[in-house]
Amino acid sequence: MNVVVCVKQIPDPAEPGKLEADNTLDRSGKLILDESDSYGVEMALQLVDAAGGGEVTLVSMAPNNETSGLRTALAMGAAKAILVSDEALSGAGALDTAKVLAAAIKRAEPDLVMAATESSDGYTGTVPEQVAALLGLPSITFAKHVEISGENVDVQRQTELGYDEVEAPLPALVSVTAGVVEPRYPSFKGIMAAKSKPVDQLTLADLGIDPGTVGAAGAGQEIVAVDEAPAREAGEIVEDDGEGFAKIVAFLEDLKVI
């Protein structure tokens, strides 16, 4: 079984986010593997293992031919990667991203496509479903458990009230939540092996996509302003001296909720 995992490479979330002059997120620094996507990579590796054959291919769209995040996922055990990098993609929206990913995924002819429910930096939560629609695949989002049974993928899908058991015929797309599996740490051997694994670097032209239809040029939306949000007034912060609980009781009494 062949699985494609969409992996996003993002600015380190531990660093404070910055905006570019055009108000898009600053992605000029080093990018790392979005932790949200490590779950999809692990799930894919386990499914391929369970199927007894096949491989995991990574697909990513990122500026400046960035591969740091891909190397992390390759070190976990993915076999190879497709990276789409093109200056025309600056300012790309979710739909543009999905068009690019879909074109790249097609090349790998997967039985299953995996993604995360949402990315850590963009969190639109729409890219995977858009990719599925573009590829004409059924899709199941918010997966907290994934199994292959015969020609189908069986998923426990998170819901408002619990979970649903959902089934779709392969090929299909599944987006996973954190907690679907515990991602492995890359081993030293894995890290060494990842250095020589193939990363196919593509441009929009290679994919046959007209640059005018994706990126800022084709986004269909523009940022008109970025304003400071009104700050919350500073509250009273006290050290617990054994009576901290009484402060809370008094606060609740003042509000007349007790």
Added chain:
Amino acid sequence: MALNRIWVYAEAADGKVAPIALEMLTKARELAGTVEAVYGGGDTDAVAPALGAHGATKVYATGDLQGSTPGVPVSSAIAKLIGDGDAPDLVLFGTTYEGRDVAARLSVALDKPVVTNNTDIAVDGDAVVLTEPIFGGTKLVRTRFTTPGPNIALIRPKSFAAEESGGGAPEVVTIEVPDQGTAKVKNRHVEETSGPKLDEADIVVSGGRGLGEAEKFQVIEDLAKALKGAPGASRAIVDAGWVPYSYQVGQTGKVVKPNVYIAAGISGATQHLVGMKGAKNIIAINKDAEAPIFSVADLGIVGDVHKVLPKLLEALQSR
């Protein structure tokens, strides 16, 4: 200038319309002359009155989805309606499990962008301007569509208060579903809960990794009960399996706006803050005085949850 017409995607469970649909209908009334709802389900008679009472003059209903997840059937039905020439200026979806799926598929069908994670909508001239909070809600990004409608936007729950319009029963129109899709729900599992719902409770008591271990969550449950509120959690302890996902507050969990929110052993990551910053009163208990949660707290106790919470529970229970 106002918009002509807005459609609101209405979700419902067991015949009860989700609050987010009523919130969006209420806001849409301010922005457009005509407000209509799209419903993906068979029990239209059960949901139509509430939709009408909140301003929908018409409900487009797909009929029973035959076990399909809503993404494919509902988006194909909306796209067909629009393709046949019946197009609104704007289609609004809630940032929910279903709303995101339908909106994303509709965007592909119409080849139009979706603007996501919005907490406000305005009409400027004839352009729709959306507001998305970023960086933990410290900045507000205003985005305008640059393509002609129908435009698609995803709205966060609790962005607007739902108010009835005094409207009567809406006209119900059954719409064609060109594609039922092949992803099918085989079984539903509903977790038992008691007490008020997390996103409707007046008081929410949430616990995080600072509780140390799963067993310690009991004190959160007990406190919530003593305050007639609902227990909540950070994602860290949901992922760790201490509590079910339905407890999660934040970006990928529930947005709550209670009168009082108590955060115990929660650091206050931006993804948690976006889910609870709207609470009227916030109380935080954390042993680290530098924890970001204190930046939004009205009352902050720098201390050990294992010392503060049991005493608090005892004081509340002895009242």
